[in-house]
Amino acid sequence: MPASGREIIERMLRNLKSVCVEEEHLDLLLGVLHRLIVLRPLDADCYRDRGLVLAQLGQRDAALKDLQNYVRMAPAPQDLPVIEARIELLRAEI
Numbered sequence: 001m002p003a004s005g006r007e008i009i010e011r012m013l014r015n016l017k018s019v020c021v022e023e024e025h026l027d028l029l030l031g032v033l034h035r036l037i038v039l040r041p042l043d044a045d046c047y048r049d050r051g052l053v054l055a056q057l058g059q060r061d062a063a064l065k066d067l068q069n070y071v072r073m074a075p076a077p078q079d080l081p082v083i084e085a086r087i088e089l090l091r092a093e094i
Contacts, residue, residue: 010039017049029053044073048083055090064090 003011013036020029033050040046051066067087071080 006039026053026057044070060090060093
């Protein structure tokens with residue numbers, strides 16, 4: 001069965017995400033993550049990734065919101081202690 005248009009776009013965005021991470025293009029990466037969340041609003045990992053990028057870009061309030069969403073949405077995330085520590089750091093900075 002051929003991939004749907006939505007699946008092709010998602011695959012392209014995930015590939016672009018990898019390139020942006022590798023090349024450390026945070027502004028472009030943020031745009032890619034915004035689009036991935038539009039396509040997959042229930043994908044907790046997208047919120048985590050965008051929250052971490054927002055934190056790196058100094059957008060604390062938005063980062064905090066995304067990371068809190070990740071904690072609420074993800075079923076037993078393996079990185080929970082790391083993300084909770086990052087949330088606490090962001091709260092301390094605000």
